[in-house]
Amino acid sequence: MEQFALESGPFAEDPYPIFERLRREAPVFWHEGLQAYIVTRYADCRRIAEDAVNFYNSPDGNPPIPYVMQLAGANHARLRKLINPAFSPRGLANAVEPALVGIADEMIDRFIDRGRAELVDELAEPMATRVISLLLNVDRSREKWMVKTADEMLEAEANPANAELQKDYPEKLAALRAMFAARLAEERRSPSGNLITELVQAEQDGGKLSAEELLANTMILVVAGVETTKRLVSSLIYLLLSHPDQLRQVREDRALLKPAIEETLRLHSPNQPIMRFAQNEVEVGGLTMQPGTRLYGMRGAANRDPEVWPDPDRFDIHRFTAKGLPPHLSFGWGPHMCVGAYLSRRETTVAMDRLLDRTRDLRLDPDHEVRYIGFRNRGPKALHVLFERA
Ligand code: HEM
Numbered sequence: 001m002e003q004f005a006l007e008s009g010p011f012a013e014d015p016y017p018i019f020e021r022l023r024r025e026a027p028v029f030w031h032e033g034l035q036a037y038i039v040t041r042y043a044d045c046r047r048i049a050e051d052a053v054n055f056y057n058s059p060d061g062n063p064p065i066p067y068v069m070q071l072a073g074a075n076h077a078r079l080r081k082l083i084n085p086a087f088s089p090r091g092l093a094n095a096v097e098p099a100l101v102g103i104a105d106e107m108i109d110r111f112i113d114r115g116r117a118e119l120v121d122e123l124a125e126p127m128a129t130r131v132i133s134l135l136l137n138v139d140r141s142r143e144k145w146m147v148k149t150a151d152e153m154l155e156a157e158a159n160p161a162n163a164e165l166q167k168d169y170p171e172k173l174a175a176l177r178a179m180f181a182a183r184l185a186e187e188r189r190s191p192s193g194n195l196i197t198e199l200v201q202a203e204q205d206g207g208k209l210s211a212e213e214l215l216a217n218t219m220i221l222v223v224a225g226v227e228t229t230k231r232l233v234s235s236l237i238y239l240l241l242s243h244p245d246q247l248r249q250v251r252e253d254r255a256l257l258k259p260a261i262e263e264t265l266r267l268h269s270p271n272q273p274i275m276r277f278a279q280n281e282v283e284v285g286g287l288t289m290q291p292g293t294r295l296y297g298m299r300g301a302a303n304r305d306p307e308v309w310p311d312p313d314r315f316d317i318h319r320f321t322a323k324g325l326p327p328h329l330s331f332g333w334g335p336h337m338c339v340g341a342y343l344s345r346r347e348t349t350v351a352m353d354r355l356l357d358r359t360r361d362l363r364l365d366p367d368h369e370v371r372y373i374g375f376r377n378r379g380p381k382a383l384h385v386l387f388e389r390a
Contacts, residue, residue, distance in 0.1 A: 001026040006033060006375050014372075016313065019301035028285040036294035037284070039274075040301035042308045042326075044285045048276050048297045050334030052076070055276035055295065057336065066213045067220045069336055076335065082209050083217065086198035087339045092346070095194045096134060100347060103130045104354040112358060112389055116365065119355075119383040124233035127351055128226045131343070135225075136218060137192035138183060149176050150222040158376065180218050184211075221340075229344040231270035231379025232261070233351045238380050239264050239315050240352075241364045246317045251356055257349050259320035265330035267315055269299035272378055274329070299329045300378070359387035 004011050004018060011018050022029050022040040029038045039045055048055045052072065061072025068079045085091050107126050111117035133143040149172050156162070156169035184200065191197040199218060203209040240247040240260065250256045274297030278289040289295070304312035308326055309319075319325075331338035338344075355362065364370065368384035 001029060003032050006031075012373070012375070015298075015300060016304060019298060019304065023301060023305060028287045031296070034294070034296060036275075036296050037287070037289070039284060039295055039297040040305075041285060042302040042305035042329075045274055045297035045299065045302035045329055046327075046333055048284065048295055049274050049329060049332055049336070052335045054278060054280050054282040056279055057276060059277050059292070061279075065216045066210075068217050068339075069220070069224075079209070079213060079217065080335070080339070082202040083199065083339055086195045086202075087343060089342060091195065091198060092343060096131065096343065097346065099134055100131070100350040101354060103127055103134075104351050105358075106130075108354055108358055115388065116384070116386050119237055119385055120230065120234050120380060121382070123351060123355065124230040124237075124383075125226070127233070127347065128229040131229070131347055132222055132225045135195040135221065136180075136183065137187065137194045137196055138179075142179065146176070146179065146222055147226050150219065151227065154223045176219055177215065180215055184214060184218065224338075225340050225344070227377045228270045229340075229347055231268075231374075231377055232264065232344060233348050234380045234383050235268040235270065236261060236264040236348055236352055237355070237385070238364075238370055238383055239267065240317075241362065241385065242370075243315055243317075244363075246315070247362075250317065250352075254353060254356075256317050256321075257352055258345075260317040261345055261348055262320035262328065263315060263317055266303045266309070266319075266328035267313075268372070268378065269303055269328070269330040270377055270379055271330070272298060272300050272374075272376055274299060274332070297329075303328045303330065358390050360390045362387040 001021060006012065019040050022038065027039065027041045027044060029040070031038050039048060056072045058070035058072070061070070061075070063070040066079075068076065068083065071079060104123070104127055107123045111122050117123070129143050129147050130140075132138075133140065133146070138146055152165075153169065153172050153176060156165040156172070159165050183196070187196050187200050188204075191200065196218065199209070199214060203211065203214045240250060246260070250260055274295075276295045276297070278291055278293040278295065280291055282289050284295065303309070306312050327333055331341040363386055365384035365386050368382065370383060371381045372378055373381045
């Protein structure tokens with residue numbers, strides 16, 4: 001199989017035909033640009049996600065900034081144990097759950113009289129942004145800046161060789177750190193009662209979470225929670241609107257939203273690569289990896305592996321009503337499985353529910369073609385819709 005560009009050309013437009021070839025012809029494929037193996041079969045991707053002994057998310061499990069996803073072993077387990085309760089249904093019940101409908105309605109209010117909207121910018125992104133700023137009790141006036149800066153920071157961290165991105169990186173990181181350091185100091189003095197209060201509590205419970213760990217993992221929630229949820233909401237709307245018969249079924253029976261969201265996650269994983277570093281000499285798909293080898297398991301490829309998913313390219317909201325299905329890998333699998341999975345499923349459910357409640361004849365605007373973009377995080381670039389007010 002020949003080399004291919006990731007961020008432009010046919011793969012960027014539509015990676016699925018290339019994933020299909022890779023799965024068949026080169027399921028563990030050395031990509032020159034990435035300097036990593038691209039792994040595409042479900043069994044191999046699931047294995048590298050769940051085998052946290054042989055594969056770490058960072059070169060040695062001891063990253064310069066202690067983001068939870070990059071930690072390994074006992075350190076990772078300790079952090080997850082401290083963070084998990086805040087993200088549980090109980091942890092989110094007081095501050096977040098009751099606010100979700102109001103947040104969705106606030107976004108919808110701004111365009112409901114217009115009969116048309118661009119739902120990535122007008123619903124998916126501002127709603128995901130508002131939810132994170134609520135969790136962290138960040139002032140509304142700062143939320144857009146916070147998300148933009150956190151994204152740029154991550155982009156720079158993911159591309160250390162890109163001089164342009166590196167230029168402003170230290171400044172951006174410092175500005176974001178300063179904002180969160182101030183936010184946390186305030187939170188220690190007067191708790192807001194939001195999720196951030198529970199994180200601060202974990203720090204204060206005998207210093208189980210260090211101040212640096214608290215700061216890093218407060219900051220990382222912005223990156224982990226906005227771009228991903230924004231893409232899930234957008235893809236769900238797109239898939240339902242491009243399958244009107246299934247949209248009708250969901251309108252009539254909202255219980256179908258739950259399996260529709262899982263099917264959306266499977267078909268259009270908002271986050272694509274499972275990025276790992278081999279820690280030992282270890283075999284993947286018949287090839288032996290040396291310690292230090294980089295791997296990119298591709299969730300989009302694994303989630304459409306015909307060995308696991310019958311008729312894998314078909315969108316079927318009933319697929320996940322069956323019992324005993326294997327997990328899709330869109331929230332990860334194993335010890336690093338997404339801590340925000342419940343929250344983002346709830347946000348997506350409420351966004352779609354309110355959009356359906358408040359519109360009639362919701363449809364894609366035929367004057368705008370929907371294009372998917374992004375390699376790491378992937379979703380519709382824009383989503384122009386038409387509707388009547390219900
Ligand atoms: C649709 C929305 C989301 C998707 C698709 C998603 C996807 C993922 C995936 C695939 C991982 C595993 C990464 C790996 O194994 O390398 C992950 C981990 C994580 N996610 Fe999410 N995420 C979403 C929403 C959120 C939200 C809303 C938050 C928090 C507010 C969040 C916080 C995290 C954190 C902290 C981790 C690291 C967990 C660990 O390494 O132990 N995510 N997410």
